Amino acid sequence: MVDSERAVIDETTTGLLEAAGPQMYRRNSFRITGLTTTADRRTVRQRQQRITPALELGADVDLGHSLPVRLDDVRGAFDRILGDPRRRLVDELFWLWDGDGDANSKNGTSTRTCACPATLHHDHDAAVRAHSAALDLEVENDALSSSGRTLAEASQHWSDASRLWGQVLRRAVFWDHVRHRIAELDDRQLDESVIDTLRDTLPTTLVKPLIELAAAASTPADRSRLAVYARAWPLVSTSTVDDQLEDAAGPHYESLRATAKRASSQLEGGNWDGAAAEAYDHALPALARLEAMVPYARHRRTASARNDIAVLLNNCATAAIDGLGPAANLNASKWFRTAGELATDPVTQQTIKTNRDGLRDMMATFTQIRTQVDQLVAAGRIHMARTLLLSVKSQLAGGPGSEEIDRMLAGLRVQPGAYTPRRGGGVRALAWAVLLALGVLFAFWASGLFDGDDGDSGSAPSSRVAVVAAAEITDNSPVGSCIERESDWEVGEREVDVVPCDDAHWGEVVAYVPLVDTESRFLTAQYPGIDQAVALSRFRCERALAEFRPDDTVMTVKYSTPPEENWDPSGPTLDEYTTCVAHRRDNQNMRAADRISVDSTAFATSVPMATFAANIWDNAPVGSCVESKADLTVTTADLPIVPCDEPHWAEIVGYPVLYEDPGASKWPGDKAVYARAKAACEDRTQGLLTSDLRLHVTYPAEDWWDGQDRPVYAMCALSYAADNTFTGGWR
Numbered sequence: 001m002v003d004s005e006r007a008v009i010d011e012t013t014t015g016l017l018e019a020a021g022p023q024m025y026r027r028n029s030f031r032i033t034g035l036t037t038t039a040d041r042r043t044v045r046q047r048q049q050r051i052t053p054a055l056e057l058g059a060d061v062d063l064g065h066s067l068p069v070r071l072d073d074v075r076g077a078f079d080r081i082l083g084d085p086r087r088r089l090v091d092e093l094f095w096l097w098d099g100d101g102d103a104n105s106k107n108g109t110s111t112r113t114c115a116c117p118a119t120l121h122h123d124h125d126a127a128v129r130a131h132s133a134a135l136d137l138e139v140e141n142d143a144l145s146s147s148g149r150t151l152a153e154a155s156q157h158w159s160d161a162s163r164l165w166g167q168v169l170r171r172a173v174f175w176d177h178v179r180h181r182i183a184e185l186d187d188r189q190l191d192e193s194v195i196d197t198l199r200d201t202l203p204t205t206l207v208k209p210l211i212e213l214a215a216a217a218s219t220p221a222d223r224s225r226l227a228v229y230a231r232a233w234p235l236v237s238t239s240t241v242d243d244q245l246e247d248a249a250g251p252h253y254e255s256l257r258a259t260a261k262r263a264s265s266q267l268e269g270g271n272w273d274g275a276a277a278e279a280y281d282h283a284l285p286a287l288a289r290l291e292a293m294v295p296y297a298r299h300r301r302t303a304s305a306r307n308d309i310a311v312l313l314n315n316c317a318t319a320a321i322d323g324l325g326p327a328a329n330l331n332a333s334k335w336f337r338t339a340g341e342l343a344t345d346p347v348t349q350q351t352i353k354t355n356r357d358g359l360r361d362m363m364a365t366f367t368q369i370r371t372q373v374d375q376l377v378a379a380g381r382i383h384m385a386r387t388l389l390l391s392v393k394s395q396l397a398g399g400p401g402s403e404e405i406d407r408m409l410a411g412l413r414v415q416p417g418a419y420t421p422r423r424g425g426g427v428r429a430l431a432w433a434v435l436l437a438l439g440v441l442f443a444f445w446a447s448g449l450f451d452g453d454d455g456d457s458g459s460a461p462s463s464r465v466a467v468v469a470a471a472e473i474t475d476n477s478p479v480g481s482c483i484e485r486e487s488d489w490e491v492g493e494r495e496v497d498v499v500p501c502d503d504a505h506w507g508e509v510v511a512y513v514p515l516v517d518t519e520s521r522f523l524t525a526q527y528p529g530i531d532q533a534v535a536l537s538r539f540r541c542e543r544a545l546a547e548f549r550p551d552d553t554v555m556t557v558k559y560s561t562p563p564e565e566n567w568d569p570s571g572p573t574l575d576e577y578t579t580c581v582a583h584r585r586d587n588q589n590m591r592a593a594d595r596i597s598v599d600s601t602a603f604a605t606s607v608p609m610a611t612f613a614a615n616i617w618d619n620a621p622v623g624s625c626v627e628s629k630a631d632l633t634v635t636t637a638d639l640p641i642v643p644c645d646e647p648h649w650a651e652i653v654g655y656p657v658l659y660e661d662p663g664a665s666k667w668p669g670d671k672a673v674y675a676r677a678k679a680a681c682e683d684r685t686q687g688l689l690t691s692d693l694r695l696h697v698t699y700p701a702e703d704w705w706d707g708q709d710r711p712v713y714a715m716c717a718l719s720y721a722a723d724n725t726f727t728g729g730w731r
Contacts, residue, residue, distance in 0.1 A: 520729025
């Protein structure tokens with residue numbers, strides 16, 4: 001290739017790069033100046049000499065369009081047309097060849113000088129108009145995915161532009177037209193080599209605006225939508241588009257890498273809580289932005305980024321367990337769960353699963369130890385309980401769980417007559433601690449250390465009492481305890497009389513479920529009030545039963561509600577939980593078919609609940625989520641409710657009371673009630689509402705004022721305006 005050919009190619013490519021982008025038609029020199037693409041140099045100079053001085057004097061000049069252009073824009077456009085024929089040729093390709101119709105003169109006489117078929121100019125101009133209209137809509141409207149009619153209009157324009165440009169570029173006469181224009185411009189800087197350059201680069205130039213728009217989009221729905229359009233663009237391979245999308249997503253990858261680096265530094269410094277907070281507050285939102293544009297299923301760089309955060313959260317969990325033992329259970333379980341959802345590498349996935357299983361084994365082991373200690377204390381064998389704990393402590397040798405054993409021993413010293421558990425403050429260490437603890441228990445049973453204090457060989461008497469409301473969730477008897485009579489179940493009582501489950505019995509303890517988490521700003525460790533404490537307990541227990549017995553019409557569940565003093569505002573602890581007891585709806589004794597197999601696999605399922613019942617506590621709790629799209633102003637009963645860490649459509653964010661005593665006043669009118677409800681819901685969602693979110697407000701009608709002796713309230717929920725499903729609560 002000679003130097004002159006290289007110069008032609010380089011300058012043409014530069015012109016294409018300058019043209020590419022969302023503003024490609026708005027910056028087009030012919031559109032800005034109002035000139036036709038076939039205007040000769042004399043015509044261009046005449047218009048330049050007439051328009052530029054007028055603009056310099058501040059005159060109002062009709063350029064034939066309504067684009068907001070400055071004097072420098074107009075000057076630059078004329079320079080581009082007159083300065084270099086290679087740049088001019090690029091602008092000709094991206095503007096109308098036949099003006100507003102099939103001719104460029106007012107009297108309708110065609111000024112077309114080429115021998116092209118009329119359909120070529122018509123189809124080219126249709127492609128330009130569709131592409132230009134699509135870009136104008138995207139540039140002028142933020143969060144287009146939520147704008148309904150405008151989105152449909154943009155989608156049609158994108159479809160037309162893609163189809164028409166594909167058809168035009170495949171036609172041989174298109175390149176004959178380019179060849180004709182090169183001859184017409186008659187400049188030594190243009191030769192046949194420019195044809196090959198344009199043929200190779202025009203398709204990628206046309207798709208480049210979609211790439212940039214996807215990278216800059218403010219909502220996941222728009223990023224995903226625009227990336228899909230780009231991958232479907234004609235004459236450009238999906239691998240090329242994927243590479244360009246990854247390049248455009250570079251700042252998002254870098255931001256995620258910086259977050260991971262900050263979190264790793266905190267973890268290395270022993271601050272696993274801070275490291276995990278970095279992951280949840282910054283890394284997970286960054287991954288969501290990437291997933292919409294460059295999903296991990298087709299982009300290895302995204303898959304690698306997800307796996308890196310999974311490793312980080314796994315390491316946070318194992319570090320917490322190493323440092324805190326069983327006291328790390330709540331946070332570590334959550335971190336392992338999220339890590340498992342993110343991991344893309346099979347080795348990482350298996351490691352996380354092994355660690356989660358190890359944590360469960362640890363918790364089961366310590367629950368077993370507590371149960372045996374409680375039984376020994378109840379039987380008056382304090383010495384035997386202390387011997388057991390000291391032996392376990394010796395075997396743990398300072399490993400995870402040692403502090404928990406110390407707390408149990410301290411409890412024995414403080415109250416030697418009745419032990420009351422107290423609240424306490426990689427992977428390889430957890431594994432051996434569990435094995436040793438299990439080995440110790442087996443050794444105690446095998447050697448007869450649970451025999452009587454006097455050395456008798458008889459076994460310890462079996463207890464008919466189960467602990468179901470301990471100070472901490474992990475201090476309760478294992479699930480599966482069977483309660484003989486309904487009257488034996490008294491909410492708030494620490495112990496309950498139980499019988500063997502093969503005997504006739506009224507109910508079974510099926511779960512102890514924590515009530516708070518960090519998924520949502522609306523569900524925290526702050527005491528939520530009695531209405532929400534009841535609603536939350538009911539939801540957690542109905543969900544627990546449904547996981548084992550979905551769509552059950554025979555069984556139902558009762559639940560406990562922790563008092564206000566159990567809620568620790570400094571963060572979730574082990575005492576904000578509910579105890580769930582399954583029983584028959586008719587309160588008859590449970591039959592063999594009614595037994596709840598708590599050892600079987602649990603399946604996630606929604607719970608049908610109301611969102612606008614007569615009493616607030618009868619509704620789905622604040623911080624729970626509606627699984628699938630519904631009209632919340634019409635459908636207020638039997639909505640599918642799930643925890644917000646599962647895929648869902650909307651989150652319930654509040655039930656603000658509007659009128660404390662509706663009976664003391666008249667019906668204020670529909671508009672007044674709605675305005676009050678909307679204001680209350682907006683107050684609940686301050687700092688959250690953006691153009692891509694929709695606030696749902698359900699408010700009471702006039703009949704709520706008829707004999708109503710309870711407060712009147714509204715229901716507030718948040719969803720994406722595009723109705724897309726998402727995971728995680730609003731933060």
